[in-house]
Amino acid sequence: MKLSYLLLAIATESSVSTTPSVDRVLNAFGQESYGVDVSFPVHYLDVWDKEDNPLGDRQSFYDEFMDGCREHYGGKIGSTACDITEEDRAAMSLRQPSSMQNYTDTGFKKVQAPKQVFDMLSDYWKKNYERKEHENWPKGNTYVNHWNSPTYMVNVESGTLRGGGQNMKRKIWDGVKPILEEWTGMELEPSSMYGIRMYTDGAVLSPHADRTPLISSCIINVAQDVDEDWPLEVYGRDGLAYNVTMQPGDMVLYESHSLIHGRPFSLKGRYFVNIFIHFQPTGKLLRERDTPILTDADDEDLPIYILRGNPEEDHWLQQQQHPSKQHIRVRESPAAAATPLEQIAQAAATGDLNTIAQFAATEKHLLHQTDKNGWMPIHEAARGGHMDVVKLLVDHGVDINSRTRSGKGSTPMKLAVDSHGLEHELVEYFSSLGALNIGPEL
Ligand SMILES: *[C@@H]1O[C@H](CO)[C@@H](O)[C@H](O)[C@H]1NC(C)=O
Ligand SMILES: *[C@@H]1O[C@H](CO)[C@@H](O)[C@H](O)[C@H]1NC(C)=O
DSSP: OOHHHHHHHHHHOTTOOOSOOOSOEEOTTSOEEOOSSSSSOSSOSSSOOOTTOTTOOHHHHHHHHHHHHHHHHOHHHHHHHHHHHHHHHHHHHHHTGGGBOOOSSSSEEEEEOOHHHHHHHHHHHHHHGGGOEEOOOOTTOOSBOTTTSOOEEOOTTOSSSTTOSHHHHHHHHHHHHHHHHHHHOEEEEEEEEEEEEEEETTOOEEEEOOOTTOOEEEEEEEEEEESSOOOEEEEOTTSOEEEEOOOTTEEEEEETTTSOEEEOSOOOEEEEEEEEEEEEEEEEESSOOSSOOOOSOSSTTSOTTBOTTSHHHHHHHHSTTSOOHHHHHHHHSOGGGSOHHHHHHHHHHHTOHHHHHHHHHHOGGGGGOOOTTSOOHHHHHHHHTOHHHHHHHHHTTOOTTOOHHHHTSOOHHHHHHHHHOTTSHHHHHHHHTTOOOOOOOO
8 A cells, every 4th residue: 555645635635524424435545434433432432333334233342342341350440440441542532633743644654664673573572472471451441352362562671581671672763763753754762662562362452542752653563373464443634444454574653642543353363463662753853844843842841742722731731740830839839828728739739638637627618619720629639649638528528520620621530540540549439439530621
C-alpha cells in the first residue's frame, strides 16, 4: 500500500464522510470501510453497535470481552475497575485527538525497520523467548484481553537476559530516530520504549490513543506465527478505519497521541511479537512547514504538542504531576496568611488530617465549600491520594460525587484514578461506595 494514495484521495475527495456510517463507504485505499464504533467501541460504550453492522454481531463480541474482564477480576470492586478503564479509554479517544498537534499529513505509515535494529531485536527474541515472563496488567485493565489470551514480555531493559539493558535500548533509539524525524519533520527525543511483547492466540487490543508524552512512535513486528494477518486497525484523517498488516521486519510509524489504533479482531495463531518505541518533539523544526506549529511554549506548563484552548489543556493541567499555577500558589502560601478556605485546601492537598479535623470541629460548613478554582477539599484530598482525609470528609457528609468547576469538571473518584491509578486504595474505597467516575465535560 502506498500512502501517497491516501494523501491524494483526501486532497481530491474532501467530501468523504467523517461520521460513522454503515452505508457502503470506501476509504482512500478503496477498501470497504467504516467509521468509529463499528468494529469495537471507540467513542461510546453503551450505544455503539449498529443493527446492520457490516462486520456482524460485534456487540456480542464486546460483551463477551467485558464479561471476561469482570469475571477475571471478580466482585464489585474488580468489575468496577474494568468499567472504569473502559470509560477512561472512551473519554480519551473522544477528547485527545482533536486537541493534539499533528506533525504529519496522514498520521501513519508503514516502512521497513532498519536492518540492524530488526536483526538485533530478532536475535534478542530468539535467544531469550524461553525466559519470557507474564506481562503484569494493572487491575481492571481492558487494553488487552489478557484474562483470555495472556501476554508475555522479553524485556529489552532486562539486565539479566542476554544482550538486554541500556546499551541495547540506546541502539534501538538511535536506529529508528532518524526515520521518525524525517517523517515528522521535528527533532525528537526518546520518551518511552516498551517490549518485546508477545500476544497469544485470541488476543484483542482495544482501540485507543496513547497517553502523552508518547507522541511520535513506531511499532516493529519482531516475529509472528499466525494463521492469518492480524491487522492493526487505525482511524485515518478521514475518520475511516484502515487495516495495516505487518510482517516481521515491518515497522509502522504512527502519531500515537492522536491516531486511534488497536487490534479489535482476535489474533488467530500462536504468537505475534512487537516492540513499541516512542519519542516526543523537542520543538526544533527540521524543515519548513506549510502550516505554522508551536515550537516554543511561552506558558511553560503545557507541552507544545497540546493545542491551546482545547479540552485536553484543562485535563492536562488537572493532573497531579502538573498542578495548575493557581494550585501551586495555594500550596506555597504560608498558612498564616491564607484564608481558612485556603488553609483547608492546602491541608487536604497535603494530607494534613489534624487541620481538617480542627475545622470539622469548629467551622464544619467550610468542608463543603468550593474555592475560587472550583475545587472542594475532597477534590484536593482525592488528587493528593489521602485516604484518611477523604474518609473524614465523607463521614462529615461531603458529597462524594461533587464535581470541580461548578459541576463541569471531575469527580473525586476521577481525580484519584487519574493521579494514582486503579489499584490505589482510594479508588477501591470510592468503588465500594458506588461513587461516579466522571471527567470534565468537553
Ligand atoms: C479489517 O480486517 C477485518 C478482519 O479481517 C475485516 O473484517 C474488516 O472489514 C477490515 N477493515 C477494513 C477497513 O478493511
Ligand atoms: C490529528 O489527527 C487525528 C487522527 O489522525 C485527528 O482525529 C485529529 O482531528 C487531528 N487533530 C487536529 C487538530 O486536526
